[in-house]
Amino acid sequence: MPVDSAPNRATSRHQTARRPLVTEQARRNAAHTTAALGAAVGVVTTGAFALVMPSTTGVPSIADAAEIPTSLAANAVALPVDPAPAHRSSSTLGTLSPVSFVVNAADTQTPADSTDPDIAALDKGGKLADQLAALHAQAAQEAAENARIDQIVAQGGLDGWIAEALRIMDMPQSYAPGIKKIIMAESGGNPRAINNWDANAARGTPSQGLMQTIPSTFRKFVAPSLANRPITDPVANITAGVRYMIATYGVDTLVSGGRSNHLGQYIGY
Template sequence: MAGHRSPGGRRVTGDPAPHRVPTRHAARHATAPGRVAPRRTVASTTAAVGAAFGVLSTGTFAAVTSTGVPAIADAAETSTAATQLAANSEALQVDPADVPLTGAHLSPVAYSVAGIDDPGPAEADPETITDVELASLDKAGRIADRIAEQQAKEAAEAAARAELDALISRGGVDGWIAQALEICDLPRDLAPGVKKIIMAESGGNPRAINLWDSNARAGRPSQGLMQVIPSTFRAYVHPSLSGRAITDPVANITAGVRYMIANYGLDTLEAGGRSNGSGGYVGY
C-alpha cells in the first residue's frame, strides 16, 4: 500500500486520518442559532440593472455603487430593499398626460364622415336648423326645379324636331311649308295661315302658272305654290335658296312669306292672307 510522508518527513502508511477543521476555524464558520448564513454573490452591472427594475426572485440584491463596483447585500437586506423598491416603483408611476410636451404642442384633430358622423339636413332636428341652412335647402330646391324644367324643354324640342324631320321627309305641302318656315326662322304655328294662302293661290301645285291675269298679260306670269312673279321671287327668296328655280316649292314659299310679312305684316300671314268684307280671300 502506498504511503506518504508526514509534515515531519516520516512516511505514514495506511489510510490517512480524515481531514479535520481546526477548532478555531470551525468556530469562525459556525452559524449562530436562528441566523441564516449569508449567501455571497457578486452581481454584474447587467444583474444590478435588472435588480433595479424589480428582478428580486433570487433572494439577493446587488446594487451598483458610484464607483461602478457592485455592493453585496445579504438576504435580509435584500428583502428590505425589495420592499422599498416596490413601494418607490409605485410612487414613480406618472400619468403621461401630466408630462408637458416639449417643442411644438399638438392639438387633437376631429374627423367627420359625411352621412355617418354628421347628420344631413334631412336628419337634423327641425328646431335646430339655422336660417342659412334653410336658405341653402331652398336654393338647392330651386336649382333642381330649373334643371327639371330645362330637361323637359330639351325633351320637347327634341320631340318637335323629330316630328318636323318626319314631316319634311314625307314632302308634300305640309312638309314644304315646315321646311320653309324653319329656314326663315319663323314659328311653326304660322303653318295653317301659309297653307290657306297656298291652297287659294295654286291649289298646292308647285308648277302652277297663271296665264290670264294682268301679270301674265304683262309678260311676267305668277308661278309656283304662292304665285309670285319673277322679280318678287328674286327680291324675297331666302338668300340660302337664291340659286333655286322659281318653281322650287320651298324656295317659292320663302319668297311669298317674306313678301307678305314685309308688305302686309305678320298678322295677315297668320290669318291666311287678306280677305274682303264677306270674308272671302283676296290675293296679294
C-alpha cells in the same frame, strides 16, 4: 255698623315686613335662567337695551330651564320653529320673488342676413334643380316638335314643304294652316303652277310656284339660305311669298289665310 278694618291692614303690613329677603343664591339662579332664555331667543343686552336676534338653534322647552321663577315661567312663550330646510343660511332676511321681464318682440327676430348658410345653399340648390328640370323639359319638347316636323318633311307633299319652310324661317308651326290656305287659293298646291293670264303675265313677269310670286319678288324675299334655288322650288317659293306678305300686309294677314273682301272671298296678294 261697619267693622273697622284697621287691624287687618296692620297685620298685612307686618306680614310684608316679615317676608324673607331674596337670597344671593336665588339671584344667581334667576340670572342663570335669564341668560338661558336670552340664548334661546337670541337676546343681546347692551346697557339698558336688549336686541332680539333670530336664532338657528331649537328653542328649549320651559322644563329645560332649571329653577325658573314662577313669574318668568308664566310669561314664557315657545317660539315657532322655521320649517325651512336645514341648509338655509341664518343670514337670510327674506324671500326673493321671481321678477317677470317683458322682451320686445322686435329684439327676438332673426335678421334677414343671418340665414343659416346650409339652409341658403339648399334653397339655392333647389332653385337650380328646378331651373335645370325646366330646361330639360323644354329641350324634350323641342326635340319632340323637331321629330314631328322631320316626319312631315319626310312624307313630302304640301304639309312637308310648309313645315320645312317655317323651320328655315324660324317661325312657329302654328302659321301652317294660314299658309296652306293661301297656297291652295293661289296655286292649288302645284309647285310648277304659272299664271299666264293676269297683268303680271302681260308685262312678261308671270307669277310662279306655290305662292305665285313674280321673279323680282322671289329674289328680294326668298330666305337667304335658299337664294340659289329656282323660283319653282316648293320650300324656297313659300319662304319668299310668306316674307313678302308679312312685310306688305302684316303677320295677321298670314295667320288669317290671306286677304278677303266684304263677302269673305279670297283676294290675291
